[in-house]
Amino acid sequence: MSLGTKVRQYREAKNWSQDDLALRLDVTQSTISNIESDKSIPNSLLLNRIAKELDVDINDLFNDSSNNIMSNNEFSDHAVAAVNQYNPVFNMHSPEIIESILKNQEQISKLIESQNKLIENLLKK
Incomplete structure (x- = not known):
């Protein structure tokens, strides 16, 4: 059953x-x-x-x-x-996943940098 x-x-x-x-x-x-x-x-x-x-x-x-x-x-x-059998197994060491993680981290770093510049400009005013 x-x-x-x-x-x-x-x-x-x-x-x-x-x-x-x-x-x-x-x-x-x-x-x-x-x-x-x-x-x-x-x-x-x-x-x-x-x-x-x-x-x-x-x-x-x-x-x-x-x-x-x-x-x-x-x-x-x-x-x-x-x-x-219902959940695929992902290879966390695959080059595609590592590349994607690195790209996301790079984008996050750029966003943080941009936010910091905005905050600096606001504080100068």
Whole structure:
């Protein structure tokens, strides 16, 4: 049984609509709909809040009780792999990202310099 199916079952067991759960979690109804239809997977913070609102152990939201996603406050390897399939991994050492960061820093430096000149001119007046 999928995560979304389990969320729906626990929600319906409480006789809550998707809107009810969304309101309790401060998310949109479409977020709940996407989770329940397995179009998206919630991040770890939202997943934890869902479990708390539904009064279930976070592990109960996953297929097998033997495949616990968390133990000793650490996410299991299969839980990390499940989330990573929805989140691309970025190589923070790629030349494109480094170049972009450097360009942004250069622009920020120019803006600060420009602001300092404006402040100097205002103080002279």
